[in-house]
Amino acid sequence: MAGLAASREHEVTLWSPRGGGTRHLGDRLKTRGLLAGSWPLRIAADLGRALDQAEVVLVALPGHVLPQLLHRMAATLVGEPAVLLAPPGALAPLLLHGLAQSRGLSLPVGALPVPPVAARRDGDGAIDITAIRPRIWAGGLPAAARRLLTDTLVDLFGLPVEPLADVLAAGLAEPTALIGAARMLAPAGIPHGVARLLLGLSAERDALAVACGRAALPGMAEMVMEQGGLPESLPPLPELGAGLAFLEALGRATGRPVPMIAAALQLLEGTTGEVFSPHPVMKDLDAAFLAKVLGP
Secondary structure, eight states: OHHHHHHTTOOOEEOOSSSTTTTTOTTEEEEEETSOEEEEOEEOSSHHHHHTTOSEEEEOOOGGGHHHHHHHHHHHOOSOOEEEESSOTTTHHHHHHHHHHHTTOOOOEEEOSSOSEEEEEOTTSOEEEEEEOSOEEEEEESGGGHHHHHHHHHHHHOOOEEEOSSHHHHHHHOOHHHHHHHHHHSOTTOTTHHHHHHHHHHHHHHHHHHHTTOOOOOOHHHHHHHTTSSOSSOOOHHHHHHHHHHHHHHHHHHTOOOHHHHHHHHHHHHHHOOOOOSOHHHHHSOHHHHHHHTOO
16 A cells, blocks of 8 residues: 555655564565556654654554554644544544544544555565555545545545445445455365355345445455455454454344354354454443444
């Protein structure tokens, strides 16, 4: 995403919480594949320097690690830049919005259920961009900022934007956990087993979206095809577990059963010996505020 923005002549600064993501990059980002080039960038030594004078902040981290970072961001921000979360990490945009409001800030916050590109880092450090989506899906808040967020995304990435109802719709549309569950649970040797299981899990997700009043989600098949097919590897188990826990919690909150999703979560917890509920973002949100958000 940094390469795509830099290719459009934006000044890009990268920061990695642990430093591993930016190690050895220097002052250039090399990309190949569907976007080939060498793009200037700056590496920030800490979060404060990364946020300093930023007009747009793009957060691209797994949902289960977002709460701690968002608390740090909200305490560090100066001004009111647009903040984009890709992926949204369940209801992490709501958490950031609430934290910013407590400081008297009104941040425009956007949520992208999938990033605009699919890519991998090769052994030589270059980024191989294997897919660029034909459009970006995005939800945002507050409602008055949706046009600003749409214009920001088009300016950053040069791709058309299809708006979602809000950040809850974006969180529901995030496909990582369902794809990971299907890959993990489908028995080996059964033709199309992963695809069939993914369709079943997605049907539960879609029914849950209707129960939440957010029916118009992107189709799972579209999202998978536009990223070049199913990913080769599973997401990190905490990310997979947190995503399932978010959907299972919404099922309980709305009274809409999601038996396949709940079973996938139970199997994951049973095999790993870990507990992924409640989702760390859901745990950090005020219960009354969350109940209001989950209303129709």
